[in-house]
Amino acid sequence: MGFSQDANFYRGSLCCQLILFFIWLPTFQYVTAREIHADHRRISTLVELAKEPASGESGLFDPIEISPAVLPKFPYPTESLPPMYPTFPTRYEPVLTGKCPVNFSHSGISSILDKTASDCSGPLAALVGNVICCPQLSSLIHIFQGYFSMKSDHLVLPNAVADHCFSDIISILASRGANSTIPRLCSIKSSNFTGGSCPVKDDSTFEKTVNSSKLLEACSTVDPLKECCRPVCQPAIMDAALQISGRQMMINNNENMAGEVNHTDYLNDCKSVVYSYLSKKLSFEAANTAFRILSACKVNKVCPLTFKEPTEVINACWNVAAPSPSCCSSLNTYITGIQKQMLITNKQAIICATLFGSMLRGGGVMTNIYELCDVDLKDFSIQAYGQQGCLLRSLPGDVIFDNSSGFSFTCDLSDNIAAPWPSSSSSFASMSLCAPEMSLPALPTSSQTLKNNGCNSGGVGLLLLIFSFFIFSTLLY
Template identity: 65%
Template sequence: MDCVKGATFFKGPSGLRLFLLTISLSKFLYIIAEKLPPTSQLVSLPSSGIFQPIEISPSALPTYPFPEKNLPPMYPTFPKTYKPVLTGRCPFNFSSISDIMEKTASDCSLLLAPLVGNVICCPQFASSLHIFQGHFSNNTDSLVLQNTTADDCFSDMVEVLASKGANSSVPQMCSFKSSNLTGGSCPVKDIHTFEKIVNTSKLLEACSVIDPLKECCRSVCQPTIMEAAFQISSSQSVVGENMETGLLSNIDVLSDCKGVVYSWLSRKLPSEAADSSFRILSACKVNKVCPLEFKEPVEVIKSCRNVAAPSPSCCSSLNSYIAGVQRQMLITNRQAIICASFLGSMLRKGGVLTDIYELCDVDLKDFSLQVAYGEEGCLLRSLPADVVYDNSSGFSFTCDLSDNIAAPWPSSTSLTSFSLCAPEMSLPALPTSDTVYIGCNGFLLDLLIIIFALFIVPLNDY
């Protein structure tokens, strides 16, 4: 019962809603919890309060523990095998990038993709597209795919990933289309013209090996990619002519040309090196913005506007509001700082001037999905991370900032100058990440993951 009980301890009314949803899975859930075979092992969260990597399950798909009996009507069914239905028209051997495909399938696994899409899945899927684009044209002069070929290959790529356990809705979740492989409106799409215009030595030097600790604040690769994209986007007068007629925009052309630059890099770098660089660049991007959606905190403002000391009604309202926010997805420690500051600025604009995070004991981890007992939120690391699958232990990923670091209360209503790179900004000391696997192996945790998924708000465009 530990795993089932863990889902009921959320702060505020959301805990009750999740508890009711658990009950709504008919008596089946209760019966299973009481009658699990004695060989099943349920591992409880250590009482020390230290939250480490989550052990999801030995399989991406839930298994029914009583094979001799019929499945209850509310239990989800999944195929045991998945054979990809390929178009047969994509002239590419996906086994040539098998390591990248396996990694992408793991990062975008069927049940976890909605939870880790913004931080893990979408960046890795984007990287795999860049690498595929570079490898596809490796023996030709072109850096892009033709429209029809892009449609066929994009479809096949999604099918191959799904056959390896990935969520087939990842393209929609991450807002990627086959047109991302075509170079779009970029005027330079062949390697010879590209290498005549761009300082390729400078580009390779800047992006072959990227320092993940420095790139996001003292960028080297990012401005070099933008410089190359600008150079090739400005190489033909037709671009200026089209922009005058309103057919193209600077942003569209630069974005399409960045895709061409990524394709060139994918041709020149080993797949692992390219993937590492692309993921670090994605991490710099995702950690600059809070991915959560915040509705107007009317009730919190009403309950907390004039408080100067801990108030049960204020804290209850605040916890209820945050409980709704934290159901959306897992976020990184840096994203949590921005999210907490953003909500604080909304509250300050509404007249809440007291630091109610301190009064109500709100921590950074409270802004990420709550996993264990409703008291342990998992904040992902700001550096690129992956979902790891092991035949014996199942899916896992590493959590960071697991101790009770207080959420920052903003000093003003404006976040225009907010930066995690500002030298004057003093952040709390970050704990080291020790590897301790926790969680519930088996079908019960799989079922709880499905329950969590029912609450997930669709991801914003990546």
């Protein structure tokens, strides 16, 4: 982000290409990962973060912190200055119903409320809702269920107080800077507290029905690197939910359950009870960490972006075999629309790029136009002043608030990693990020390197270009 001065110095220089070639050549057989520190003085902010969207382990480089304390002056003085964000929200005393019998000032629950308010702060909530805000809000709901029932045999809130407690939680979050519309944004309501139609809602029955020791062993410590591909906690939660739902016997007997329209909701209600039980047995921090990792496993399996029918791109790129101005212009225009939606993770970007590429192949575009038009993974997320995209980590992350610098969050994979082009229009259906061979796109060949190393493009410094060759040897984490 914001390396335009270095890039302009080396732009168009044959010498630049030769320097890069001789630096790269001796490292071809011995690629070594190096840690370098980002120059924070050159980091830009995101464009128009205050706007609502149109619709919802790092590599070699240190994480890039998007924070107003390190922002340079706006690089395009002829254009209007976008709204400055992050901001410093005004905190105030919330007006509570007085009908929720909970001590919200308890250090544990107050800390989780603070974290949720930060992750769902103001207009930023809509941009990070899918990855940061909603997973944290969902975790708060589960933890509050367990906290509410800590001194009783219950695992859910009574219907009589669920609405009041939910209203108080949203009021407290708003008073600490959170967006007041997050219940609608995250599709969470007061009924999520009550256990719904699940027949087991108390500790004693739960422990008679479920092997609670096995459940706690599986979920007390959740491995963020293994859980998504070799799950331990997730199947334990599902098994417990099936048991307390009373349907495990029916499944074991292979009975047909297709006619049960509400089975999914029924099972989700029981999973909510299982989460509540875990919240009562684990510390606040352990429960929150576990729930966020489980959410990350879920959100990183799906592309959250909305793709309209790419008819114009298909028409412009139908038979291209070489870089085409009309094709690339149409593709860039389409992707610019995508960039206004939300911030996504690096894994989501791979899925989104594959999904969109499959749509194009299904329409008859057989050539890898991502390569022809230099489309990168970062192009599928929010852009910073039109220069650099920000991809969030696939591991759980938080929005951080600092009294001196405001809000910030961590970007990952900010280098020019080529977007993967699907091998067929059905590639997306069979895609798995857990396949042994699945990592980042392959290291470019020497000819591709000289073509796409960025010497002739603005916004990237020579040092970043040199190290971009090595980032391909790392995994997403």
